[in-house]
Amino acid sequence: MELITIKDIAKALNLSTSTVSRALRGSYEINPDTKKLVIEYAEKYNYRPNPIALSLKENKSRSIGVIVPEIDNPFFSQVINGIEAISYNRGYHVVIFQSHESFERESINLKHIASRRVDGLLISLAGETNDVSQLKELHEKGMPIVLFDRVSDEINTHKVISDNFEGAFTATEHLIREGRRRIAHITASPYLSITKERVKGYIAALNKYEIPVDETMIKYSNYSSENMELIIDELLSETQPPDGILTVSDRLALGCLATLKAKKITIPEQISIVGFTNLKAASMLEPALTTVVQPSLQMGQRSAELLLDLIERKSSSIPPTYQTFKLYTELIIRESSVVG
Amino acid sequence: MELITIKDIAKALNLSTSTVSRALRGSYEINPDTKKLVIEYAEKYNYRPNPIALSLKENKSRSIGVIVPEIDNPFFSQVINGIEAISYNRGYHVVIFQSHESFERESINLKHIASRRVDGLLISLAGETNDVSQLKELHEKGMPIVLFDRVSDEINTHKVISDNFEGAFTATEHLIREGRRRIAHITASPYLSITKERVKGYIAALNKYEIPVDETMIKYSNYSSENMELIIDELLSETQPPDGILTVSDRLALGCLATLKAKKITIPEQISIVGFTNLKAASMLEPALTTVVQPSLQMGQRSAELLLDLIERKSSSIPPTYQTFKLYTELIIRESSVVG
DNA sequence: AACGTTCCCGATAACGTTTGCATAAAAATA
DNA sequence: TATTTTTATGCAAACGTTATCGGGAACGTT
Incomplete structure (x- = not known):
């Protein structure tokens, strides 16, 4: 996977990494000739920015975590389908976790998630879960969270449920x-x-x-x-x-x-x-x-939209007014x- | 999500980041007292290493990508269940992609994956897919890949299929x-x-x-x-x-x-x-x-095991002998x- | 000719972590 | 006491990227 980096391009073209970076992002302050040179070289060698480096720099991963009790359950797989659809459209990746209805397993998953691997979390609680303090803490520390289907009153955030x-x-x-x-x-x-x-x-x-x-x-x-x-x-x-x-x-x-x-x-x-x-x-x-x-698919879609909105508005100073969205059953x- | 970093610990304790890092990893060359100090501080403030920084440094993400035609399909959700089980046990995260049976969508997913966000790929081909050159190229560039269920002769790697x-x-x-x-x-x-x-x-x-x-x-x-x-x-x-x-x-x-x-x-x-x-x-x-x-669950488990083995043996100089594993149907x- | 602009570009720092190297202080040896 | 060894720590570079700052060169203006 010998992927080329900006450094490689800079070296090859006798430029600085800054110039290459700017050229690739189309900055106005780069000479059109240089820009062309860089872009052509990048295309030729199939340059792709390293998403991990970007994540580190920007302190975000453009991926969201999803914790469900079981993937292999029609309801949840339909929800995930909806989540994936929206996430895909908005340029986010979906990382799947299963709690298997176990509090302990859910807890371990939350720990992983707590260490910044994802920008936000969608979760439907495990059947065993009686204590949501860990989740609450995570939320209070600033992790955007949307609860769906199996929610908890103790956490003040967006929720999407069926009626x-x-x-x-x-x-x-x-x-x-x-x-x-x-x-x-x-x-x-x-x-x-x-x-x-x-x-x-x-x-x-x-x-x-x-x-x-x-x-x-x-x-x-x-x-x-x-x-x-x-x-x-x-x-x-x-x-x-x-x-x-x-x-x-x-x-x-x-x-x-x-x-x-x-x-x-x-x-x-x-x-x-x-x-x-x-x-x-x-x-x-x-x-x-x-x-x-x-409405499982819609539940996934709605939850994902809400979460991504939360993530992207995170910088905004106005705190979000959290709501619970109730979808109709039939x-x-x-x-x-x-x-x- | 004001997570504490090694720098913060270093500053607070008047140490260098190197010392803190080594103390946390239990290096023998750190004074026991210092070590204890650091570890206690880290625990108190709930320090968690930033996985993205580690990814950048080690050039691996400890996550694998999975491309399936549809999540919301019992066969595939069962496979994913198996994949998740093994990955979880071995400390990897699972990132889900859907091709929706579309060649184009599969191709876009492959592009994302090509840029090093994952350490390896599990894929079951889309119904539309007739041309696997992109996948082949990705494999030849060094990405560990295991094909399951819907495989292709043109790619020489591990495969797991039903009989x-x-x-x-x-x-x-x-x-x-x-x-x-x-x-x-x-x-x-x-x-x-x-x-x-x-x-x-x-x-x-x-x-x-x-x-x-x-x-x-x-x-x-x-x-x-x-x-x-x-x-x-x-x-x-x-x-x-x-x-x-x-x-x-x-x-x-x-x-x-x-x-x-x-x-x-x-x-x-x-x-x-x-x-x-x-x-x-x-x-x-x-x-x-x-x-x-x-045997969908087993297919997922086997595929994940094979992929993780490939990933972890990647450094080894002996090239793997790729095999096709055939699971029995009933x-x-x-x-x-x-x-x- | 002297000055101010504009245009391009490079050096540097930063994100969080690990690691090879250097080194001061302490301890051990001569 | 002088020298060597050990112990414990810090410095700096590196992973790949972008942003801030700064500056040289070319141009235009008086």
């Missing part, structure tokens, strides 16, 4: 209107903002229709499939087993579906299902899955929740 | 053994290595059973759904329409399934389907989809290809 309350509310209401009265809610880690908001939406819908809320119907799950088996068993062994289930992620929806099918429970007759999910195959599942679809009704 | 021939052969043979005789093959861009190998496997299976190969049964598709509609229409309007279809990607399999269902064609009775796909939902589709599963038989 989780509304999504869960609408989904639950849909189940109720379809005649369901005993609706379970299988959800993610209780620490997560998305969990809390969705539980609220779920409860609000039950309240609206004066259906009593039974805490044993709300199950917090990690993402393993054994766990799902357990949860379903618990639910089914209740004196009043559920006739409807609301799940809140791709994995939970799929796991729930698989478990119920394995147990020969008919969907939607015995139990209706609605999932929060971004699976493209949702319409072709057996049964076709009613889903709350989140309920797509399919077979899994409609009897007959 | 595409075997996968397609086995899948086709399976369809034949299930009584199918008129088997169509809907595949990706004809430029891609995976396409060529799979077509070969498909043809070899037909040959083995002395079934004539009909070129009109082999359809090269881009990834849009309108295109799929067209292709299916063409296939169905043949005098002898197909009774089996082999598709070779998540999208094609899903698109094919959707289109056939929309046309009220019964699967597997009228047409059997086998897909190359890594969809986790494959078993729960209607009908459950018979699939050739590729045919999982489900309803979509078994009548009765």
Whole structure:
């Protein structure tokens, strides 16, 4: 990778590095002949400025870090797609980190990020994360941060989320209107903002229709499939087993579906299902899955735009007014929740 | 992000930067007292070496670039997951690029990468890519490169692929053994290595059973759904329409399934389907989809290991002997290809 | 002829770090 | 005490780039 540097050009052309630098950036104070000479030489030898040297000089890397729980999750890979699209257009690189839902791993990633390798951070919190002080500190030290999807009240910065309350509310209401009265809610880690908001939406819908809320119907799950088996068993062994289930992620929806099918429970007759999910195959599942679809791509795009704006306005003295952007979800009704 | 530097420590402690640097790296030639002083100060003020400065000095970035056609594709996001896992363990960062199957976009990404922002490159070629000279040049200039999945003969470096021939052969043979005789093959861009190998496997299976190969049964598709509609229409309007279809990607399999269902064609009775796909939902589709599963995670892990080895052995004078690693696929038989 | 401009260009410092070399002070040896 | 060795530290250069400053040469103006 014997790349040529400004020094090489200067030496070859008997000029100073300053002159070469200026010539390459088209400075007006360079003789047109010299400029031409330099530029031609640079093109001939395929000169490319060393981005690392520039980073050091300008104290910025033109890259942003993204921490997601799992890349291999349709929702997050769609978000990343949106992030990459915007970043690419604005000349930034995207560095990916996975927390694997682990607080420790997230913490280590944050440490790396803290040492200036990136100009800003996009993060969706890990399921285990209960303490955001490290992230907060990073933010207070001046790192531009935008939180998306799984956010925290404790950090005052831009946030981009789905309307989780509304999504869960609408989904639950849909189940109720379809005649369901005993609706379970299988959800993610209780620490997560998305969990809390969705539980609220779920409860609000039950309240609206004066259906009593039974805490044993709300199950917090990690993402393993054994766990799902357990949860379903618990639910089914209740004196009043559920006739409807609301799940809140791709994995939970799929796991729930698989478990119920394995147990020969008919969907939607015995139990209706609605999932929060971004699976493209949702319409072709057996049964076709009613889903709350989140605008994942837009979430990525919006988050990236906000972050890049923060980064580029960093020098400006006016402090940004941080906002939380709520994107709308959409309920797509399919077979899994409609009897007959 | 007011991060402290070695200079700051030096100034505060009335030492030279050299001494501080050496103290921090635990050099034997520093007075234990001084060392202790420096280290304590550094810890107190949370000193972190500036990775960009180190990159400049050592001429390496401890990050690798990954170019994939689409992040938001289960196969690739699983590969990336594997890449990230290994890279993380070995202290490297992963910078993501998407080609969106576009040659131009891939080319622009390669240009960025050429300017030393990363220490090595993992790439799976875009569907449009017919000319790999730019990549070749980059490799010849010394950039460590490992190709995965969609590779090219023209570049002599490590490659990690699935056994595409075997996968397609086995899948086709399976369809034949299930009584199918008129088997169509809907595949990706004809430029891609995976396409060529799979077509070969498909043809070899037909040959083995002395079934004539009909070129009109082999359809090269881009990834849009309108295109799929067209292709299916063409296939169905043949005098002898197909009774089996082999598709070779998540999208094609899903698109094919959707289109056939929309046309009220019964699967597997009228047409059997086998897909190359890594969809986790494959078993729960209607009908459950018979699939050739590729070891995506392992592909990512293996590729990353090979690349990092190349990077770290770069200084060694013995040139590496490049190899192509073939990973085994697995045919999982489900309803979509078994009548009765 | 003396001065002020304009035009080009170079030297230097700086970004944060490491490292080879030099060296003062201290310790050990003669 | 004189000399050598050891110990501990600092200086300066280097990685590649750009910005600030300064200045020589050529030109124009009185």
